[in-house]
Amino acid sequence: MNQPVLEARDLSKTFASGAERIAVFSGLSVSLAAGQSLALMGRSGSGKSTLLNLFCGLERPDNGVITLLGERFDYREAGAAGQQEKRWARLRRRQIGVMFQEANLMPALSLLDNVRLRARLAEQPLEQCQTWLERLGIGELAERYPDQVSGGQRQRAALAMVFAMNPDLILADEPTGSLDRRTAEEVTAELFRLQAETGVALVLATHDPELAEQCQVTLDLAHGNQAGPAP
């Protein structure tokens, strides 16, 4: 497993702001090996979420190349967007676990059904789902609905969903951003424990330096926003 799980080269991304275009970052390159963890650091608005979205194909960079789990996405040439989108969808479905700060669960499904839905889409066995909830300490809440459990328990369920799909890469966007300090620490501990156990690669976006320290590599996007207008 010498090949990196994720390799990005010369990524740049701009957003339209009125008439001009604001660059979020440009010429950004990063690489992540299997089982490694990478922290994306930076203040709010520095482009962490945007970069995560590029890593899972939910957004397109203006330029650059992303190689992910052996699939190559070259944005330097125009066209082929439709084809790329299908490949991205396939990757997200089976190999990339994405987790947001909140609202990771379908509100109309019980916690267990949420996990089962995620596992079913990733074509993973459904029998493991209850076990995953138990490993995250919320086995007895399996039949509850998202609005019937606490925020921390919801994020644990979201973790169960991500791990139940047996991914090769996890993209977590401030997964504890809306939790209190203690709960946040507990949830992060679970995340790192399970990451170590399963050997999955992890990209974690956070503005919290203490959290970033727990990752092997840190990429600071602090100055990303000061890149100025794109040419």
Add this chain to the structure above:
Amino acid sequence: MTLFAAVFSHYRRHPLQLAALALMILVATTLWSGVRQLTEQARTSLSQSEQVIAGREQVVRVDGAALTVSDFVTLRRAGLCVMPWLEVPRQGDVGLVIGVDPLAAACFGGAGGAFGNSQIRLEGEPFVDISEAARMARELPAAEPPPSLALIAAGEVTADAVPAGYRLADFSRGPDTGELGESFLLNLDALGILVLLITALLLRSVYRLGIVQRRDSFALLHRFGVPPAQIDRWLVVELLVLSALCILPGLWLGSWLAGLLGQGFGRSLEGLFDAPLYAAPGQWLAPAFTMMAVVLVACLADFLVPGAHRLAGSRGKGKLAGGFLVTGLVLALLSPSLVWVFVAVAIVFAGAGLLTPALINRLADRAADASADPLSRWRYRELAVMARQLALPVVALQFTLAMVLAIQALVTTFEDTFDRWLGQRLEAELYVAVPEGRSGEAAARWLTSQPELQTSGVWHRVIRGRGSVSVSGSAPTPVDLFALSPVSSLVTSWDLLDAEDDPWATLTRGEGVLVNEQLARRLELGVGDRIALEVAGQQLNLPISGVYADYGRPAGEILISGALLPEQFRPDFESFSITPGTLTRAELIRGLEAVWQVSGMTVRDNEEIRALATGVFDQTFLLTRAMTVLTLTLAALALLVMGWVFFTGRNWYFRLLATWGLSRREVAAQLTRLSVGLTGSVALLALPLGIWLTWVLVHRINPLAFGWSLPMAVYPGFWVELIGLSLLIGLGIALLMGRQLRAGAALPVSASSLTGGER
């Protein structure tokens, strides 16, 4: 930012919602005020046409013959104050004109041509000089019975003063349809209320949605120290301003709509009740205030009545709905009067409205529990949420679909029945009216002597006049009398509503009569009952051997054999129905012209008459059809808007599916299955309600309101069309939503504090 701006800022961000709200108020006002204006016009016309003749007496001949100018001369010579009165239908237009003779009216007392109760002023000026009326009468198509002259007696004329051979009688224009007229108006009122109800429901759903979305900003304002009562006041002001802006153009559009539909409506009023439609002055103030009150109540009911919202969502809702349904169904079956039938319909609709969202919700939840596949389980759960959150527009759509289905069934059944009925009535190829002053008898003799006609053709003679019927000594009821001689095979194929074994043979032998449905219902007559029939002063006592359907005319009719007519009977009108066979039309006409010594007479063929009758029929249902189509459009639009807004609120969760690796097309497919699943189940649930409503219309409301009934028929082809339409609405929602998805999604506003409304 002022408080006002803060309250309004919501609509600045959601201009479409404001537009939808404004549109709802506008369309609701248009539809309701349109129906209302027509109803008011009908009400005024019916009461005016009663007033015109109320309390008047006329002089008639004892032998029942039609009055002529010589009768007028005789009476005036005897010193009686009478005035000629000639009613003529307007050609190519709606309504009657009444020809009076101002000179003759001079003896009525009171100056300036006023006669009797001079306070009668009719909009539309139906009174014209009698010479003008006579001219119009001459221009009438010959197939229409010529208008008959009446002689109105002045108030001081007493029974003793009337010379021999004449008597005083109440002046009545047509048959007594008093209660039918009331029922007809009630029907119109019900249509108006139904339209108002559905539109209010839609209005409420759009408005509530805005309120739910604004709850957060209201809470914020509250935290800034604005008392909730003040926010409520602002909401009321906001609504008042909005409704004032939309109601006035709505009223204007409503009167435009009423004008558009007035022609056909006038025809149907005239056809049903012989009452012309007079123009009524448009009202503005009362409808505007009513509409404003409806808007306020529909939108702010839970503000104004604290605790009203608790009614929804209570556990006992199912029981309540069940109770409503049972009560309504039983009431509809048993109620003796039209008002109670309408109450029953309202109760059943209320029950269905409570039940439907709960039922879809329950069924979807069941299906979710039963499905092993997590994705379809998710879909069913979403459907359940939708059914609850979109309860109001869903129920409005269900009501509308049911109404459309029922009215379509009624109109189509009527169309088919009427068509078949008309076919039977128009069995003969040609219809020849006997010219004024000529003998029908001579023509009948000539026809009998034509060997070709005897072998290859069929004919009969219809003699029309007036008579009166009484049952076991009751007061006599005037009827239109139709005497047939001979009773030909042109009539024996009629479908009878009820009959003894061979009613036509009995009729031919002169041992029985046939009556129309209206008369049978009015006098509660059935086959075998004996009636006393007075014709030209002679009394006939005969059993009823059959009841025939008669659509359109309110008059009681009686069919007898021509052989029973007494010598002194003077017909109002005579005609021949002829299928000439090998005798050519030209030969026939030449022969009859020779018999009557006239050149040129009126011969109509059945196609011509059919076209006339069908035209009148189509006009009759124009109003109902237009109303249902407009309401359906409105309901569809409302669900479209509401569904779209609902999905916008859940946009994030559909994005979640995309994040989990469903392609854009797959997400769109899930969306489509959801919205189509909802509108499809609404359509399915509308079916039983619609079929029941059809039954009520056909078997309860129609006989009570119009005096005749129809066979009940269902049209599954139309069901398929309606279901198809619902699916199209669902597709529309999915399409709108698919576009929204592409624009990306923000985190749901309340994601961190799930309220439970999400599931």
